[in-house]
Amino acid sequence: MIGNGMAGIRCLDALLERAPGRFDVTVFSAEERTNYDRIQLSGVLLGEKGWDDVVLNDDAWYAERGITLHLGAKVARIDRERRVVVSENGIEAPYDKVLYATGSRAFVLPVPGRDLDGVYVFRTYEDCDAMIERAKTATRAAVIGGGLLGLEAARGLAAHGLEVTVVHLVSTLMERQLDAAGGEYLRRAIEQQGVHVALGKKTEEILADEDGRVRGLRFADGSTLDAEIVVMAAGIVPNAELAKSAGIECRRGVIVDDFLRTSDPDVYAVGECVEHRGLCYGLVAPLYEMGRVAAAHLAGETTAAYEGSVVSTKLKVSGVDVFSAGDPFGDGACEILRAEDSSAGVYKKVLFRDGKAVGAVLVGDATLSGSLDALVKGGTAVEGPRAAILFPELASAGGASASPDAAVAALPESATICACNGVAKGAVLCAIREQGLTTRKEVAACTNASRSCGGCGPQVESLLRLVHGDSVTAKPTKKTLCDCTSLSREEVIAAIHEQHLTSVRETMSVLGWAGDGCATCRPAINYYLTVAWPGENEDDPRSRFVNERVHANIQRDGTYSVVPRMYGGVTTPDELMRIAQVAKRFHVPTVKVTGGQRIDLLGVKKEDLPAVWKALDMPSGFAYAKGVRTVKTCVGSTWCRFGTRDSMGFGIRVERTFENLWTPAKVKMAVNACPRNCAESLVKDVGLIAGETEWEIYVGGNGGIKVRTAELLAKVESDDEAMDLIAAFLQHYREDATYGERTAHWVERVGIEAIRKAVVDDLENRAALVDRMEEALEARVEPWRERVTKLESGDEEMEREFAPLRLKLKVVA
Numbered sequence: 001m002i003g004n005g006m007a008g009i010r011c012l013d014a015l016l017e018r019a020p021g022r023f024d025v026t027v028f029s030a031e032e033r034t035n036y037d038r039i040q041l042s043g044v045l046l047g048e049k050g051w052d053d054v055v056l057n058d059d060a061w062y063a064e065r066g067i068t069l070h071l072g073a074k075v076a077r078i079d080r081e082r083r084v085v086v087s088e089n090g091i092e093a094p095y096d097k098v099l100y101a102t103g104s105r106a107f108v109l110p111v112p113g114r115d116l117d118g119v120y121v122f123r124t125y126e127d128c129d130a131m132i133e134r135a136k137t138a139t140r141a142a143v144i145g146g147g148l149l150g151l152e153a154a155r156g157l158a159a160h161g162l163e164v165t166v167v168h169l170v171s172t173l174m175e176r177q178l179d180a181a182g183g184e185y186l187r188r189a190i191e192q193q194g195v196h197v198a199l200g201k202k203t204e205e206i207l208a209d210e211d212g213r214v215r216g217l218r219f220a221d222g223s224t225l226d227a228e229i230v231v232m233a234a235g236i237v238p239n240a241e242l243a244k245s246a247g248i249e250c251r252r253g254v255i256v257d258d259f260l261r262t263s264d265p266d267v268y269a270v271g272e273c274v275e276h277r278g279l280c281y282g283l284v285a286p287l288y289e290m291g292r293v294a295a296a297h298l299a300g301e302t303t304a305a306y307e308g309s310v311v312s313t314k315l316k317v318s319g320v321d322v323f324s325a326g327d328p329f330g331d332g333a334c335e336i337l338r339a340e341d342s343s344a345g346v347y348k349k350v351l352f353r354d355g356k357a358v359g360a361v362l363v364g365d366a367t368l369s370g371s372l373d374a375l376v377k378g379g380t381a382v383e384g385p386r387a388a389i390l391f392p393e394l395a396s397a398g399g400a401s402a403s404p405d406a407a408v409a410a411l412p413e414s415a416t417i418c419a420c421n422g423v424a425k426g427a428v429l430c431a432i433r434e435q436g437l438t439t440r441k442e443v444a445a446c447t448n449a450s451r452s453c454g455g456c457g458p459q460v461e462s463l464l465r466l467v468h469g470d471s472v473t474a475k476p477t478k479k480t481l482c483d484c485t486s487l488s489r490e491e492v493i494a495a496i497h498e499q500h501l502t503s504v505r506e507t508m509s510v511l512g513w514a515g516d517g518c519a520t521c522r523p524a525i526n527y528y529l530t531v532a533w534p535g536e537n538e539d540d541p542r543s544r545f546v547n548e549r550v551h552a553n554i555q556r557d558g559t560y561s562v563v564p565r566m567y568g569g570v571t572t573p574d575e576l577m578r579i580a581q582v583a584k585r586f587h588v589p590t591v592k593v594t595g596g597q598r599i600d601l602l603g604v605k606k607e608d609l610p611a612v613w614k615a616l617d618m619p620s621g622f623a624y625a626k627g628v629r630t631v632k633t634c635v636g637s638t639w640c641r642f643g644t645r646d647s648m649g650f651g652i653r654v655e656r657t658f659e660n661l662w663t664p665a666k667v668k669m670a671v672n673a674c675p676r677n678c679a680e681s682l683v684k685d686v687g688l689i690a691g692e693t694e695w696e697i698y699v700g701g702n703g704g705i706k707v708r709t710a711e712l713l714a715k716v717e718s719d720d721e722a723m724d725l726i727a728a729f730l731q732h733y734r735e736d737a738t739y740g741e742r743t744a745h746w747v748e749r750v751g752i753e754a755i756r757k758a759v760v761d762d763l764e765n766r767a768a769l770v771d772r773m774e775e776a777l778e779a780r781v782e783p784w785r786e787r788v789t790k791l792e793s794g795d796e797e798m799e800r801e802f803a804p805l806r807l808k809l810k811v812v813a
Contacts, residue, residue, distance in 0.1 A: 001099040004029030007271030008101025011291030018299035026093040030074035044128040045156030078246040102239035104272035113206030118214030135160040139803040142227035146173040150233035165196040177324035185347040194546035258305035260294035285416040321366035326376040327359035355381040408462040418449035440486040482520040503538040524739035535779035547624035564618035568651035569597025596630035613784035631655035636673035643673030645690035664737040685743040700747030728769040
C-alpha cells in the first residue's frame with residue numbers, strides 16, 4: 001500500500017478482516033508517523049490535543065497484523081513491468097496488487113511570496129507544531145480560504161492570542177455547502193469569536209519584510225493586510241503524480257471504476273487521490289465507502305459496486321453546528337421552507353422540487369440533521385404540512401415529519417451516522433446489540449461514532465433507544481450540556497466539585513469530552529469553574545466570546561463601544577470632562593446616554609481600547625459581560641419630595657459591592673425611593689422599592705423581548721439586611737441557573753416560593769450563600785486596570801490581543 005492515511009488504513013483493515021493471511025502487506029508512508037486522525041488536527045492546533053489523542057494505529061497495530069511498515073519512505077516509482085514499488089530511499093517491495101492511497105495535499109496559491117518563511121499549510125501534525133511555535137512570537141495571522149479547514153485553522157491560531165483574519169475569494173463562507181444566508185449566519189458566529197472575516201478578497205502577493213519573512217498580503221483591489229503568519233487553506237489537490245508517471249490514467253485524480261480499480265487492474269486506489277465518475281471527494285464518509293468496496297473486491301468477494309456518494313455534511317465549524325445535504329442552492333423550480341432566529345444565530349432551510357426534499361441547510365442548530373438527511377436521501381414525496389419538518393411539534397400522525405428517532409430508524413443500515421469517522425448505522429446497531437452498550441460514551445469508545453466533533457450524538461442516542469426500547473426511554477430524559485458530552489449540566493458541575501477540576505481543558509479531558517468543545521459548552525464550563533473555585537480557577541480566554549475577552553462590545557463595523565461605570569447613574573463634572581476629552585482625542589464618532597444611566601463611547605478601535613481606558617481613569621461598566629451591569633436609581637430623598645429613602649446612596653453601595661461579578665447572564669438592578677418607581681425596579685433582575693419604613697425587594701423582572709414583572713422576594717427594614725438578601729439571591733442564582741439563563745426565566749422555572757425558602761426563610765442557608773458570595777467578591781479584578789497594567793509591564797499576551805489590525809487601501813489613479 002502506498003500511503004498510510006485514514007482512508008487507506010481503513011481499507012486495509014477491512015481487507016485483513018475479510019481475507020486474513022491472504023496477503024503479505026507492506027505499507028509505505030511518506031510521513032514519519034503512524035496513521036492518525038487528521039480530523040482532530042484542529043484540536044492539536046488549539047493546543048488541547050497531543051499525539052496520544054490523535055493516533056489511530058500505533059506501531060503495535062501493524063506488528064500484530066504482520067504488516068511491514070516503512071515510515072519516512074516516500075515512493076519514487078511504481079515499476080509495473082518488474083511489479084515492484086521503489087521508495088526514494090531505495091526500498092523495493094514486490095507486489096501482486098497495489099493499493100494506491102496517497103491522499104491529497106493543500107493547494108498552494110501560485111502567487112509571489114508563497115515560499116516565504118511564515119507561510120504554512122494545514123494538513124499534517126508537523127504543520128500544527130510549526131504554526132504553534134511561530135505563534136509564540138507573532139501577533140497577526142491571515143488564513144487564505146473560508147472553507148472548513150480555513151475556519152478551523154483560524155480558530156486554532158486565535159486560541160494562541162493572535163489577531164486572525166480569514167481571507168476568502170468569494171462572498172460566502174463554505175460556499176460549496178452553504179447558501180448565502182447560511183454563510184452569513186456562519187460569518188457572524190465566527191466573528192463573535194473574535195476572528196475577522198474578509199470576503200471577496202483575491203490574494204495577489206504575499207509580502208516579505210527585510211529579513212525575508214512574511215509581513216502581510218496584497219489583494220487585487222490594492223489593499224493590504226498585515227500578518228506574520230499566512231496559512232494556505234484554499235482547497236486540496238489529489239496526489240496523482242506518482243500514478244500518472246507509472247502510466248496509469250489520471251485527470252484531476254487517479255481514474256477508478258466502480259470497484260476502485262485503476263486503468264491497471266492490479267492497482268486499486270481509494271481516498272482523496274481518487275477521481276470516480278468525474279468527482280473527487282474530500283470528506284471521510286465517501287472515502288470509507290470506497291475502502292469497503294475495494295477491500296471486498298480485493299478479497300475476491302462479490303460486492304455491490306461503488307456508484308458514488310450522496311454527500312451530506314454535518315460538522316462543527318469553529319464550534320458552530322453546520323449541516324448541509326443534497327442541493328443547498330436550488331433553482332427557479334424549487335420551493336423553499338426557511339426558518340431563522342437571528343438572535344440565537346440559527347438558520348434552517350429545506351428545498352423541494354416536484355414535492356420531494358432535494359436539499360437542506362442548518363447553521364447554529366443541527367438537531368434536525370438526522371430527519372432532514374433521511375428526507376433528502378429518501379427521495380420520496382413529502383406529505384402533510386411542510387412546516388412540521390422544521391417544527392416537529394406541529395406534526396400529526398402520518399404528517400410530514402416523523403420524530404428524530406423515527407427518521408434515524410428509516411435510514412438504511414449502510415447510511416453513515418458518523419461522517420468524521422465513517423461509521424455506518426449498521427455498525428453502531430451491531431455494536432449496541434452485541435456489546436450491550438447503553439450510553440453514547442460506550443458507543444464512542446467501541447465504534448468511534450461521535451468521538452470526534454460530537455455532532456452525530458443525537459443520532460447515536462436515537463439508535464440506543466431503538467435497540468433498548470422502554471428500558472432506555474423509561475429513564476427520565478436528561479438534557480446534556482451540549483452535543484459534545486453525554487453529561488448533564490448538573491453532572492458536569494458535580495464532577496467539577498468532586499474532582500476539584502479547575503480548568504476547561506482539564507474538565508474536558510477528565511470527563512471524556514467528544515471533540516474540542518463548542519460555543520455552547522466551553523463558555524459554560526469556564527463559568528461553572530469560576531463559580532466553583534473563585535480565585536483558583538484558570539480563566540480560559542479561548543472559552544469566552546470576543547466581548548468578554550476584549551472587555552468591550554464589538555460593533556457591526558468591527559469597532560468597539562466603551563461604557564465606563566457610573567455608580568448608581570451618578571457622575572461628576574470631572575468625569576464628564578474626561579469622557580469628553582477622550583471622545584475628542586480618539587475621534588469617537590458617537591457618544592450616547594444609555595438606558596442604564598451611563599455614557600457609551602461608540603466606534604473605538606480595538607488597538608485604542610487600553611489607551612481609552614487609561615485616559616478615562618474609570619472602572620469598566622461591564623456592559624459587555626454576563627455579569628452585574630448597572631444599578632439604576634432615582635434621586636431619592638436627597639432631592640425628591642416624594643422620596644422616603646436615600647436611593648442614590650444605597651444604589652451606589654449595591655453597585656460598588658457587586659460590580660464585576662460574573663453571573664449566568666446579564667444582571668440589571670434598580671433602587672427606587674418610593675412606589676412611583678421612576679427607576680423601573682419591576683422590570684429588573686433585582687429591584688428595590690422603598691416604602692415608609694422598609695425596602696421591598698423584587699426579583700426576576702425583564703423589560704426585553706418578553707416583558708416580565710418582577711416578583712416580591714421579601715420586605716426588610718434595614719439596608720444591611722437588604723444587602724444580605726441581594727447577596728444570597730444573586731449567589732443562589734449564580735449556582736443554580738443554567739449558563740445563559742436570565743433571572744426572569746430562572747425565577748419562572750424554579751418558582752418564587754422555592755427561591756424565597758432558600759434565600760429568605762432558611763437563615764442557615766442564607767448565611768452560607770452570603771459567605772460564598774463574599775469569597776467570589778474577593779476574587780474579582782477590575783478588568784480595564786488589569787489590562788492596562790499588564791500592557792505597561794510588557795505582557796506579550798496582552799500586546800498580541802490589542803495589536804492593531806492593519807488593512808490598508810492603496811488607491812491607484
